[in-house]
Amino acid sequence: MRNIAVTVSYDGTDFNGFQSQPYGRTIQQEIELAIKKLTGEDLIIIGSGRTDAGVHATGQVFNFFTESAIPAERWAIALNTRLPKDIVIMDAFEVPEQFHSRRSAKRKTYRYTIDMGKFPDVFYRRYAFHHPTPLNVEAMQQGLSCLVGEHDFTSFTSIHSTKPHHVRTIYEAYFEREGQMLHMYMTGNGFLYNMIRIVMGTLLHVGHGKLKPEDMARILEGRKRSLAGPTAMPHGLMLMKVEYPEQM
Template sequence: MQNIKLMIAYDGSRYYGWQRLGNNEQTIQGKIENVLSKMLNENIELIGSGRTDGGVHARGQVANFKTSTSVKPQEIIEYCYQYLPGDIAVYDAEIVDDHFHARYNAKRKQYIYQIDNGLIHNVFERKYRYHVPQPLDIDKMKKASSYLIGEHDFRSFTNLKSKKKSTVRTISKIDFIQKDTYIDISFEGNGFLYNMVRIITGTLIEVGLNKILPEDVKAILGKKERPLAGPNVPPHGLFLQKVTY
């Protein structure tokens, strides 16, 4: 039995997200599993490092699966390149220890949310950047983001319905990368809740638009009430950038 680790990139625009949904093939996991199952003539079940929502992209998704075949990693890369749709790519594969688990062994994840802050949006980037035409005060957004660093209960910043699951997470770093009218916000942490990055981004944008004060973010965090935080910005600007083990 071999345990194979995959590195995957995808444009999530036309998919319902990473996770397979019953017989629905419009998921990233479903597409890759179908191709691998045909290649290896056995039922392949992928384990992803985490779920990405519908419309969210990935540059560095990690997954693993086990197979009873003696397939070589390069053969997997070549076969997937031939039979996967052009918006999904397996760009690396390797045989790993039998105990490797893409989700449970992940220590840190990095997400990037991409914003176009120009008065007129870039038509070639419109599918991958959220357009905010009003000027954003980045210094205020940076100050607001500082209140989110560390271990906190992020109940205010998730659309998770369950009250039983823990909403405590640790954000180790939030960086702002500016180039011309482009603003990329990078989030690094030990894990992220459902819609967490998009809601935090929406809240930081409200700070940047002077709709709320940077200090308000600290209060929103402490009150643990979702309606107090900003909007859930669209998924098309979000990328799973990297998973660290």
């Protein structure tokens, strides 16, 4: 039995998230179907994490166990010919048996993109939240900096979270301008359900002057979802990279 790790990118617009569900199209189901077409195996892939409906990825990672003798370097080509056009396998590696794409992950980086233009960029419409109202980006950066470090992020996760605890570590978080696009990058050891989208929804209130930058620390310490702002739209969110202790 071999353990294969795969990096995959996908446009999440027409998916009901990464993880298999009873209803709706998911990335996991499409990939498992492609593997079955290729090898005849009924197997379950293990994702590095879940992405919600409408969320995209350039660097999602999953692994699976197979008895197929297909060389690791051939998996990407073989699967891409059997996958829909909105999922693309970028690379595949053979990894040790103990490798687990979620448990072995050490750092994940997400990006949330806001289109600040007066009119939306038509080519970014699936990947950026159009928000033409002026924003105080400097204040938003000050507020975002309050989240760096190890904290209990209960205020910034959905009330439907099933995690046993909400303590996470954010290693870095910053904004970057690219033309009319404003990107927020966050790197951490893990993220909670809707966490980045709630952070962005709250930061938009900071950008509008409805909240002060220092209110982000107060909201964090309050540990109540009701203290934070709304959940930002999913299509602006992208899983950029998952990092492991050793290169796969």
